[in-house]
Amino acid sequence: MNFSEVFKLSSLLCKFSPDGKYLASCVQYRLVVRDVNTLQILQLYTCLDQIQHIEWSADSLFILCAMYKRGLVQVWSLEQPEWHCKIDEGSAGLVASCWSPDGRHILNTTEFHLRITVWSLCTKSISYIKYPKACLQGITFTRNGRYMALAERRDCKDYVSIFVCSDWQLLRHFDTDTQDLTGIEWAPNGCVLAVWDTCLEYKILLYSLDGRLLSAYSAYEWSLGIKSVAWSPSSQFLAVGSYDGKVRILNHVTWKMITEFGHPATINNPKTVVYKEAQKSPQLGLGCLSFPPPGAGAGPLPSSESKYEIASVPVSLQTLKPVTDRANPKIGIGMLAFSPDSYFLATRNGDFAVLSLCWHLSGDSMALLSKDHVCLCFLETEAAVSTACRQLGGRT
């Protein structure tokens, strides 16, 4: 595995373009666009303030840089480097900024979530959307980019509005039976919207595109509820990770639970393969990965730093008992990721030091990222052999 030289980055702002040709990264108030293959700097843009958020447009032609402190959004074009666009929210402030799927509208969430301003790069029109909900995932777009679902809250009640992205027409507006909506997400087929409640109540609601309630699911009461939700790419499954350390999979036909996966502290099942990082240095390892299908195979030794070995069952996972008398405890399933072929589901339970995990598009490998480690896992699907190799990367 080869590594390039280290580039400077601030605030972890580094994004590949959707067409995979460019890599945008931020250094303080500069935006650097590189070519993916050569890593040569293609463009260099300077913003007015420290950039807090960058986002590529869907057609990879524009990049927006949001500076929340100044309430500014600057948009840069790759085709025409001299083209510039600056959106100033002024006194309204800026909390979040994102592109619309057509790449020509920018949705700015003003401070305190007072409103969402839809700025059009094509026309002079500005649209306002009032009462957006201040939650983790309040805006979601369908994969085909036609519809946008927005969580709203008026008079202490939650609502969901569905807009047509082409002309920002309000298609549907309905209220949801939630106490305090935390997140909404479209299914990949764009026909079902998952709406889940605050972590104080385990409730996930499923709405059809036209606003009808299809089903509601609640696994248990009283304990802390849903922490993370993920759709399978085929829209057949909905994975719900909760604070009790279990992932429950719902099926798209009946919207009932078909299976649940637990994350026990000790792994006893001889069918699961546990990769354990050989403790060379006393730093916290990436923990253990267990795949539901049985796998076999030893990990090769690519670098001299560390290696993974298959631990024999039973294995007890080292867990620090997290502090439970604070808000947002580090327990429960924090991360869910389906493989692109919907065969596998990767989950992170508790406070394992995995910061992000993502699958390769082909579905046979997965990358895990911790604070200062990168782990690549390969899956040989014929014999279901998985190998894991780990590399020590510098601070990025």
Add this chain to the structure above:
Amino acid sequence: MGDWMTVTDRGLSSESKTISQYTSEIKMSPSSLYSQQVLCSSIPLSKNVHSFFSAFCTEDNIEQSVSYLDQELTTFGFPSLYEESKGKETKRELNIVAVLNCMNELLVLQRKNLLAQENVETQNLKLGSDMDHLQSCYSKLKEQLETSRREMIGLQERDRQLQCKNRNLHQLLKNEKDEVQKLQNIIASRATQYNHDMKRKEREYNKLKERLHQLVMNKKDKKIAMDILNYVGRADGKRGSWRTGKTEARNEDEMYKILLNDYEYRQKQILMENAELKKVLQQMKKEMISLLSPQKKKPRERVDDSTGTVISDVEEDAGELSRESMWDLSCETVREQLTNSIRKQWRILKSHVEKLDNQVSKVHLEGFNDEDVISRQDHEQETEKLELEIQQCKEMIKTQQQLLQQLATACDDDTTSLLRDCYLLEEKERLKEEWSLFKEQKKNFERERRSFTEAAIRLGLERKAFEEERASWLKQQFLNMTTFDHQNSENVKLFSAFSGSSDWDNLTVHSRQPQKKPHSVSNGSPVCMSKLTKSLPASPSTSDFCQTRSCISEHSSINVLNITPEEIKPNQVGGECTNQKWSVASRPGSQEGCYSGCSLTYTNSHVEKDDLP
């Protein structure tokens, strides 16, 4: 004195016995032993007191007894019985006073001793009774101890159980407490979350307030604007359109279209899955039926009911199968039928498998007790036996085939004759009989023939005469009529040639000539006799052949009316006669049936000759 003595003595003896008893049980103190000894020793008073008294001192040994007594008394500490002697050598005189005193002393001592004895005895009695009492007390106490021990054990047991219960209850209590604690923790965590959220909201609210305040205060505000170099074209290149009712309707339509497409797609998937599953189910059902239907042929006693149901089910299901395959729709009834039939079949299969399992287990456990169950060894034996039988049968068949072949092929004269003899004895007998019959008939026919020939000769002669007459008449006529016909004369000649001769050779010659006028002879034409079966082959090879011969002979005996002279060559049967026709064919050496028929017809000219192939 004596009575008293004896009483005391008895009492003493009895007491001594009891005392001895008690000594065995209770250890007595040495003092008591000593007292016993004293008592025993103080029973010098035997029953015969007087004799004892007299035994000690007689009139002879007074001095000695006195001295002895004196010694004894002095040793006991009594004063001496003798007077104080003045001189050593003089005989001492008995001091009566001393004696009396000594006696008194002794009596007193005796009384004391008796008293003491009584006391001791009473004490002994007391002690004995005390001992009894103590004994009984002891046993009672022992019993009490036992019972109390048992009680204690029982109580301990109860105590243990109660402790167990207690522990369980404690455990339950602990669990409940844990549960309560957990719930409290949950509540606490929720409370912290609430609080956190509340605080956050409050902070936001405060910020809002401040900002609002700022806004209100700050009149000069930055303009909310977008500064853009030039507007970018739309992504799809088209122009933007106004938002009208039409666009709204269009959006609605699109939305519904998307939804419908999705639903249709999913329904298609589900239908495909359904169809596949149905196919699988039907296949399963068919296979199950085929698995279970061999049961019909081997009905077992035990599984009578089940086979009955199997048969009925199989028939039902066969019907259902055809129905289902015909329709292949997803209507409710068909679905239900399919599931029900599959469930039925599965139940039957399951019960069958269970029965088999039971039987197998029984065989393993019980051995060969069951009649229905055929153990493996028996089964093997049976199969071996059957195989042997099969072998034997095969061999038999082979031998029989060989024999048949031998019969079919040509063999030696000896064997054939032997064979002929052994196979055809009956036939031969019959044949002989028939031959005799035949010969008789032949004779009869000969006779008849002769008579006929004679008759024919006579007839010929008569005819001749008649002809001559006729000729003369005709001559006369002719002479009268003066016309002549040559042909008539020829015919007459011919006719006469034919009719006249009884020579068959000529006949044959003439028969070959084409005749212009078939002339049927109506009046007793000579008939041919077929020479049939005269030439029995010297060596018939098959029974069939002989049979054909026999049947031919039969036929001939029935059919032949006339017998022809021996004209025909052997193995060549043919009838040559103006008047008859027959065809007889027999094929020697072949197993094809004989073709025989003698039909005699009165025809004039048609002669056939059958050449045998």
